[in-house]
Amino acid sequence: MKSDLIREKRRREPWFAARRDLSPRRASLLGLLSFALPLLIWSAVSYLPFLWHPDMELQISADRENVTTVYVAGDRMSQDFFPEFQESVRVQNKALEAALASFDPAAEVPNGAAVRRANKKILRHLVPVLISNGWLTEEQAKDDGAIYDAWGRIAKGEAEPVRPRLSDENRAIVAKNWTAMSKLSAVYDSDRFISVPLLSLVPQGRPANPDYLPAPHEVVITGIKDFTAPPEAERPSMWQRVGHSIRIVFGGFLLAALVGVPIGVLCGTYPVFSKLIEPFTDFFRYMPAPTFSTLLVAIFLANDAPKVALVFVGTIFQLILVVSNTTRRLEMPLLEAAQTLGAKQRQLLTHVVIPGILPNLYNDLRILLGWAWTWLVIAELVGVKSGLTEFIETQGRWRNFDSVYPVIILIGLVGFFTDQILSAFSRIFFPWTTEAGGKPNPIVRAILFIPRWFRDAAAERIPYRPETRTRQTGEA
Amino acid sequence: MNTLVDPLSYRKQSDAVRSRFEAMKQRPVVLSVRNLHKTFPTPGGSVTALKDVSFDVYRREFMCVIGPSGCGKSTLIRILAGLEDSSSGQVLLDGNPVSGPGPDRGMVFQSYTLFPWLTVKQNVMFGPRMAGQKGAAVEGEARQWIDLVGLSRFENSYPHQLSGGMKQRVAIARALANRPRILLMDEPFGALDAQTRCQMQSYLLQIWKNLDITILFITHDLDEAAYLSDRILVLKANPGEVDEIIEVPVPRPRTPAQFVSPEFIATKYRIDHLIHPETAAETDSIPFPRMTVAGDDVE
Ligand SMILES: Nc1ncnc2c1ncn2[C@@H]1O[C@H](COP(=O)(O)OP(=O)(O)O)[C@@H](O)[C@H]1O
Ligand SMILES: [Mg+2]
Numbered sequence: 001m002k003s004d005l006i007r008e009k010r011r012r013e014p015w016f017a018a019r020r021d022l023s024p025r026r027a028s029l030l031g032l033l034s035f036a037l038p039l040l041i042w043s044a045v046s047y048l049p050f051l052w053h054p055d056m057e058l059q060i061s062a063d064r065e066n067v068t069t070v071y072v073a074g075d076r077m078s079q080d081f082f083p084e085f086q087e088s089v090r091v092q093n094k095a096l097e098a099a100l101a102s103f104d105p106a107a108e109v110p111n112g113a114a115v116r117r118a119n120k121k122i123l124r125h126l127v128p129v130l131i132s133n134g135w136l137t138e139e140q141a142k143d144d145g146a147i148y149d150a151w152g153r154i155a156k157g158e159a160e161p162v163r164p165r166l167s168d169e170n171r172a173i174v175a176k177n178w179t180a181m182s183k184l185s186a187v188y189d190s191d192r193f194i195s196v197p198l199l200s201l202v203p204q205g206r207p208a209n210p211d212y213l214p215a216p217h218e219v220v221i222t223g224i225k226d227f228t229a230p231p232e233a234e235r236p237s238m239w240q241r242v243g244h245s246i247r248i249v250f251g252g253f254l255l256a257a258l259v260g261v262p263i264g265v266l267c268g269t270y271p272v273f274s275k276l277i278e279p280f281t282d283f284f285r286y287m288p289a290p291t292f293s294t295l296l297v298a299i300f301l302a303n304d305a306p307k308v309a310l311v312f313v314g315t316i317f318q319l320i321l322v323v324s325n326t327t328r329r330l331e332m333p334l335l336e337a338a339q340t341l342g343a344k345q346r347q348l349l350t351h352v353v354i355p356g357i358l359p360n361l362y363n364d365l366r367i368l369l370g371w372a373w374t375w376l377v378i379a380e381l382v383g384v385k386s387g388l389t390e391f392i393e394t395q396g397r398w399r400n401f402d403s404v405y406p407v408i409i410l411i412g413l414v415g416f417f418t419d420q421i422l423s424a425f426s427r428i429f430f431p432w433t434t435e436a437g438g439k440p441n442p443i444v445r446a447i448l449f450i451p452r453w454f455r456d457a458a459a460e461r462i463p464y465r466p467e468t469r470t471r472q473t474g475e476a
Numbered sequence: 477m478n479t480l481v482d483p484l485s486y487r488k489q490s491d492a493v494r495s496r497f498e499a500m501k502q503r504p505v506v507l508s509v510r511n512l513h514k515t516f517p518t519p520g521g522s523v524t525a526l527k528d529v530s531f532d533v534y535r536r537e538f539m540c541v542i543g544p545s546g547c548g549k550s551t552l553i554r555i556l557a558g559l560e561d562s563s564s565g566q567v568l569l570d571g572n573p574v575s576g577p578g579p580d581r582g583m584v585f586q587s588y589t590l591f592p593w594l595t596v597k598q599n600v601m602f603g604p605r606m607a608g609q610k611g612a613a614v615e616g617e618a619r620q621w622i623d624l625v626g627l628s629r630f631e632n633s634y635p636h637q638l639s640g641g642m643k644q645r646v647a648i649a650r651a652l653a654n655r656p657r658i659l660l661m662d663e664p665f666g667a668l669d670a671q672t673r674c675q676m677q678s679y680l681l682q683i684w685k686n687l688d689i690t691i692l693f694i695t696h697d698l699d700e701a702a703y704l705s706d707r708i709l710v711l712k713a714n715p716g717e718v719d720e721i722i723e724v725p726v727p728r729p730r731t732p733a734q735f736v737s738p739e740f741i742a743t744k745y746r747i748d749h750l751i752h753p754e755t756a757a758e759t760d761s762i763p764f765p766r767m768t769v770a771g772d773d774v775e
Binding site: 331333334336337338339340341342343344347351352355356358359430431432433434 | 557558559576577578579581582583585587589591592593594602603605606607634635636647650651654660
């Protein structure tokens with residue numbers, strides 16, 4: 001009965017109500033969806049062949065006469081071009097078919113060596129199919145005896161490739177080539193190898209996305225492989241790279257905070273400093289930090305110093321202005337009240353301004369740390385490439401995008417969780433703020449569990465008075 | 477109203493009231509304001525906020541300043557507190573000219589000015605700590621002040637956990653903890669609901685009586701002024717000038733029951749007359765057309 005009422009009430013709660021808070025259940029659900037939806041879209045685009053897939057991934061490729069661009073199995077080409085590619089091979093085959101059919105093993109063909117070399121290549125075009133069907137190992141990829149044998153078995157119908165299945169025209173081509181080849185020898189023998197041009201296999205492929213969008217499972221597998229790979233002489237491990245990147249960002253940021261916060265607070269408190277410092281700062285922040293990179297290398301030389309300096313330069317001017325603004329936003333009546341209570345100028349700074357702005361300052365620094373993260377990649381490109389950026393750069397150039405994505409995602413995760421942890425601790429550091437009263441989101445709650453557990457454990461020994469912490473609204 | 481009340485009856489004081497005022501005027505003057513002028517420079521020319529304001533506040537007096545909105549009440553009290561400079565004139569505290577804010581003039585603002593990062597107790601201890609006092613004695617005294625305003629249960633609460641009325645009580649305790657010569661209050665109950673305000677007024681009267689403090693209290697509420705004060709300084713607007721200093725003929729101790737006493741009504745009537753000399757006639761003469769809102773079933 002009662003649960004009916006609750007269900008009824010829940011049903012009537014509108015999903016769309018301007019500025020009205022959603023129930024915690026719905027809020028959590030949406031928070032989860034906010035991450036699940038992009039993942040779902042990525043999976044759908046990757047795994048549903050009818051979604052997008054603008055390219056063809058070649059499973060069997062072919063050489064074409066007089067064309068220098070070489071495609072091998074595994075390469076991608078646009079779906080528009082693929083039929084043209086197939087057609088050019090068919091046209092090429094048609095010209096050769098008659099000569100091959102009337103092949104007489106006794107006749108000597110001039111210029112045989114070059115044709116034999118080309119024919120050997122054609123035999124090897126079947127290798128990716130043989131490997132993916134498990135008939136050949138990677139090491140046997142150049143074992144012409146085994147390849148020759150496999151051609152024979154396919155031609156005689158003794159073996160049937162299934163991954164991928166050969167198209168009917170390719171099976172016919174295999175048979176025609178074999179018929180001609182086997183007139184000379186049933187097993188591979190480089191001395192008794194056909195010197196009349198064989199027919200090329202017609203390219204086969206399957207719809208695929210461009211290489212810059214690998215599927216989730218590929219990214220996960222490559223990511224695990226990359227991150228568990230042990231360090232080598234010239235190649236630090238991924239975790240060493242992560243550590244390096246974090247050191248650069250936090251180093252630059254902490255230095256900027258160390259210098260910028262006192263300046264910002266002074267600017268926000270005393271107009272003397274504000275008028276003296278802020279105009280130049282305001283001007284300087286419009287000069288993009290990366291434009292200083294060569295200068296920084298000249299000053300700080302190689303290694304990490306110019307990188308840290310770039311994060312510093314990119315952060316500090318913004319930081320000074322944000323902090324001075326936050327300081328100025330402290331309500332004037334608080335300063336006036338303190339003065340009527342006998343606070344002197346110096347005490348105003350130490351006992352009113354600083355404690356008064358602390359929660360907002362903390363929040364500002366959190367946001368500015370996010371800002372500092374955005375300098376990471378540029379900073380690591382300064383001087384000698386290093387850290388995660390060097391990895392991204394190299395792999396990206398090789399078009400190993402399945403290696404690039406885990407790093408990009410990891411950088412995002414480090415930034416995101418740093419921010420969430422800092423936001424969670426804000427409630428502990430600043431219990432007097434109104435936000436400290438509200439209900440934290442699930443991530444914050446998970447983070448807060450540990451310090452709360454310690455606090456509650458301590459409270460079992462120290463008498464704890466909960467009534468002083470509850471919000472009071474009525475008059476006592 | 478004018479047919480029921482003799483306009484000048486507020487001047488009739490009973491013997492007890494008269495002798496109380498005579499005794500008050502024998503006491504030393506705590507705060508003396510002499511020919512105070514204040515003009516603000518604004519883009520459209522200078523604005524005269526106060527013009528030739530002079531008055532005295534006696535020891536243990538409760539004085540209210542009342543006037544229409546914008547007549548310069550806040551400007552006046554801010555000058556007294558030292559938060560604003562006067563253009564000319566003098567403010568004397570115990571005969572000495574004041575310059576700049578100081579703990580000898582406690583101030584309670586209309587907006588809530590408790591330090592949000594300090595608990596109730598720490599807020600009350602703020603003044604003594606600024607004066608360099610430390611230790612358990614300060615804390616013990618702070619507890620007494622908190623007790624006085626009836627908030628012992630909340631001494632470790634933060635301001636955001638308190639209601640508006642409680643915040644203002646803490647603000648009073650915080651100002652009193654400095655043992656000021658005079659307590660300046662700028663519409664301290666203006667933001668409270670009517671019921672809480674009424675409670676706070678009784679509270680303040682009790683504190684005032686029990687502690688023998690001097691209070692200068694700004695309000696724009698006629699009832700509040702007549703209920704609390706010994707004397708009411710009525711300010712005229714544009715420029716802010718002293719209109720009249722009314723000696724409230726309502727005997728003490730005051731209770732809300734006196735709200736309907738003839739003295740009370742006469743006082744209110746006088747203030748109303750001074751502040752809004754024209755309103756009664758004007759509101760009667762505004763033509764107001766008859767309209768139907770409720771539908772066609774109205775006769
Ligand atoms: N800082 C200021 N600059 C210019 N004009 C001011 C300033 N403060 C107050 N005023 C003017 O002085 C007059 C009195 O203001 P105020 O003392 O706040 O009035 P009240 O408190 O009686 O409502 C108003 O006309 C106001 O516009
Ligand atoms: Mg005012």
